[in-house]
Amino acid sequence: MTLRNRRSAYGALMDAVVVTPELEQRLLEAVTRRANRRPAVPAWRWLRLAALASAVCCVVLMVWSSYGVPPVTTTPPAVVQGGYGPVVYDDLQALTAVLSYPLRIPAALPEGYELSLVQSLPGELAELRWSDGTDTLCYRMAPGAGDISGDYNAYEAEWTQTVGAVPVDCRGDGGRIAAAVWSAEGFSYSVTSDAGLTPEALAALVESVGPV
Amino acid sequence: MEQLLRRGPSGPLARLRALLAGEAGAEPACLQPDGARALRRHGDAVLRLACAYLHQRAEAEDVLQDALLQYLQKAPAFADEAHERAWLLRVAANLCKNRLSYWRRHPQEELSELLPGREEPQLAAVWDAVGALPARYRGVVHLYYYEGYSTVEIARLLGKKEATIRSLLTRARARLRELLKEGYDFEE
Numbered sequence: 001m002t003l004r005n006r007r008s009a010y011g012a013l014m015d016a017v018v019v020t021p022e023l024e025q026r027l028l029e030a031v032t033r034r035a036n037r038r039p040a041v042p043a044w045r046w047l048r049l050a051a052l053a054s055a056v057c058c059v060v061l062m063v064w065s066s067y068g069v070p071p072v073t074t075t076p077p078a079v080v081q082g083g084y085g086p087v088v089y090d091d092l093q094a095l096t097a098v099l100s101y102p103l104r105i106p107a108a109l110p111e112g113y114e115l116s117l118v119q120s121l122p123g124e125l126a127e128l129r130w131s132d133g134t135d136t137l138c139y140r141m142a143p144g145a146g147d148i149s150g151d152y153n154a155y156e157a158e159w160t161q162t163v164g165a166v167p168v169d170c171r172g173d174g175g176r177i178a179a180a181v182w183s184a185e186g187f188s189y190s191v192t193s194d195a196g197l198t199p200e201a202l203a204a205l206v207e208s209v210g211p212v
Numbered sequence: 213m214e215q216l217l218r219r220g221p222s223g224p225l226a227r228l229r230a231l232l233a234g235e236a237g238a239e240p241a242c243l244q245p246d247g248a249r250a251l252r253r254h255g256d257a258v259l260r261l262a263c264a265y266l267h268q269r270a271e272a273e274d275v276l277q278d279a280l281l282q283y284l285q286k287a288p289a290f291a292d293e294a295h296e297r298a299w300l301l302r303v304a305a306n307l308c309k310n311r312l313s314y315w316r317r318h319p320q321e322e323l324s325e326l327l328p329g330r331e332e333p334q335l336a337a338v339w340d341a342v343g344a345l346p347a348r349y350r351g352v353v354h355l356y357y358y359e360g361y362s363t364v365e366i367a368r369l370l371g372k373k374e375a376t377i378r379s380l381l382t383r384a385r386a387r388l389r390e391l392l393k394e395g396y397d398f399e400e
Binding site: 009012013017019028030035 | 247260264269273277280339354
């Protein structure tokens, strides 16, 4: 007699394990009740939902920022306007290439001055500096009218000097011109000098302003 | 109650296929899940397998209830009654393994619950011997010796290799032979 043919002791034990009518009724009622119950969402599923929501938020933010914020570039902007600081160029050609207007610069400078800096400032303001080792001459040009010299020092005297038909507002001490400002043909110009310019040197400079 | 436990057709695709095959309104060929019918047909087998694994009647009844619930919520349409039985036994086996795993982490107080007929000394000895086997042996022994499944079928049902099942059976027989001695009556 073997267990394989179900007449063994183990078979006899297991034959006695049956689902009684009472158990069947109880099981069906319990299962019906549980099947109709709204399943509770386990904690791990909430965590997974939270992680998924976080990932979606990150993706949305990344997409939004890529469309909503201007891209950061390493090269200087093609147009100077809208920049947030001075942009230095290697030479005059580089500056003129990015300006939206034709740059005019002085040709007649006091002797011994050499070009030391070429840069632009917000508002398409072009600035050139020459130096002779001790003094620095700063020339600026920008569209519009007004004082673009950036020199807010107080000087002993302020006067207007006419160069050709152009009135030039001058400021300085001891008859030397520390800052001069003038306008012509829709553009503003200014010249500042640490050591100060003579009226003759200023007149020569203003008269020599022309295309690059 | 039976109406509540009966599920509808397995899905829109199955219904569409039946419609295209001109079987509209006809009873589908496959066996649709029906909780009450499944309990009547396979309840005893599921309860016995759970008893074999867990050796506790109350826990086995809970497993039967859980298996029935899964049957109602997840069971596919079955090819035939044997397929339905095998599906339920597999679910029950997995539920039992989950409980055993939980018990290993959270040790339970041993329950001295008696099965019917266990009062006889010979039956009690066999029950204790089988109960002394590791749980993975008990399930295989039950499915092979009581349910009459082949090792291939058990392997498919439990998701294991046939060689593993054969190995488990061999070891289980050796342990039972050792424990039961002359009372050993397991066919080789």
